[in-house]
Amino acid sequence: MADTEEDPAAVRDPGLQPERTRMAWRRTTLSCAVAVVLAWRQVLLIREPSGTEVVLVALLVLAGLTFLTAAHTRMRTLATPASAGRPRTMDARTALLATACTLVLVGLGAAIVL
């Protein structure tokens, strides 16, 4: 019986905190994808697309992919604990990157709408 207490799987967080956080990242990535698709659709509605529109869509996709990469990296660091049963917490760089992608999306959206 004493052996199971030494086993890292036995000290697993009963609140499933890392799993919940990983799923929160997944949900957020999906929300980001929906916003990117809607912005893309906005460009497609323009009757005669020029080079500007192509550049806007390219930047849009780039912002979406950057967010996806940030989320993926974070989900991977969550899966590799710093020590037994202690997952790594998010650094400010990841938070800033995710927010920057959102702001770029707003900027591109405003450029498309106006």
Add this chain to the structure above:
Amino acid sequence: MIFPDRMRALAADLRLWFAPARIRNEGSTPDYRFSLANERTFLAWLRTAFALIGGGFAVDQFLPSLHQTVRTVFTVALLAGGALCAVRSVSHWVRCERAMRRGEDLPASRFPSLLGAGVGLLAVAIAVVVLLGWTR
């Protein structure tokens, strides 16, 4: 004087944003579960931002009969709300993280109620405009 204090707090926040490692100098590392909960709150605010941004595009795309100016005003209002939400999400995350490290109370905020009131007003305004059929 509240104003200089607020400016100083804002400057401290901005320094923290661009030198993220500094947060480790403050206080002691909290229980990782609290940090993860703070991260999920940050993500929930980010999703709110994406929802507002998507809503802005939706107003512009799915209400084509609306007067051009009215439509653009609603769209820009929703996009700006999304940007505000995104900036606020990271600022709130930093402040909560620092409060937990110092063992202080979590920051109180009137932002959720303001956002709720704003979204409510916008929804009523869009409903009224659509019902009145204020078309071009």
